[in-house]
Amino acid sequence: MTDPQHESAGAWAKQYHLASRLVMESVLRPHDLGPTQWYVLYHLATVGETPQRDLAALLQVERATLTGVVAALVRKGLLVQEPSCTDQRQKVLRLTPAGAALWRKLPDPIALILDTAFDGIAASDVETTVHVLRTATGKLHDLLSKGTP
């Protein structure tokens, strides 16, 4: 899906993203977790029990997507999903002991990626990159909201 004719910052953002996802997947594969599954565990382990609704917003995935990811983790016995006592529509997610134990053994793929990827690159250049990509992303979102009212 790379496009040799249009080689540009756009293509490189994609290349970087794919490479970092490959690293993440290769780190997590031995533990039988996908990247999104890891993010869910990460959040529950560091922040504690969380309503599923909030998690969808935090991870920026659709409710329906999270349903599937959570179902996979519940199937593996790593977390439980129980109805909130104050609002019976909501479900609260919490690590099981097995989930917490797994988390303790898990490497941190994000730290590995950042340490590897930006090692030796000037901080100011990284800042410029973040700024350019953030600006570009904003413009694309503007286009989307204008183009599709």
Place this chain on the structure above:
Amino acid sequence: MTDPQHESAGAWAKQYHLASRLVMESVLRPHDLGPTQWYVLYHLATVGETPQRDLAALLQVERATLTGVVAALVRKGLLVQEPSCTDQRQKVLRLTPAGAALWRKLPDPIALILDTAFDGIAASDVETTVHVLRTATGKLHDLLSKGTP
């Protein structure tokens, strides 16, 4: 899937990538094409008939993935897949007249994305961005090839 704790250049590459894919999908949706399908048409329209094997390498997708994409386009009558006369394992892909006609009517989503996203950003900043992302991507690939021999 964004990760507020680790918000960094890593997350922004992803954000940009997702935004550009959304733009591409919204441009192509009226024509009932997905991004990868568009890239296949793009290549066949600008370069001419191509062995499926080569196309997989050019688009950087797995052979198995391309099988599905090509099948969808064949189903729509936009291209044909015929065995090579010199090597009967290979299949050569070529636009049909219908595919060529559709291509002529199609907008160029890549041009739209690049024009929108990087408009008004200093060329030197874009160059820095490309350099940082390319370097970071290279380091991640190094890690992958060393880590998994």
Place this chain on the structure above:
DNA sequence: CTAATTTTGTAAGGTGGCTAACAAAATGAC
């Protein structure tokens, strides 16, 4: 020439993303 190996495409099954339609619970209007 035959037998082993490599190359090419396909099939099956999983992940993770989306939308749309739905049911149940909570909330607001009146």
Place this chain on the structure above:
DNA sequence: GTCATTTTGTTAGCCACCTTACAAAATTAG
């Protein structure tokens, strides 16, 4: 208090990508 609306999660169906395993054709070894 009842009825309409909003919120929450699930289901079902689609897309694009992956890996593994396979079959058929081509190439290489002997």
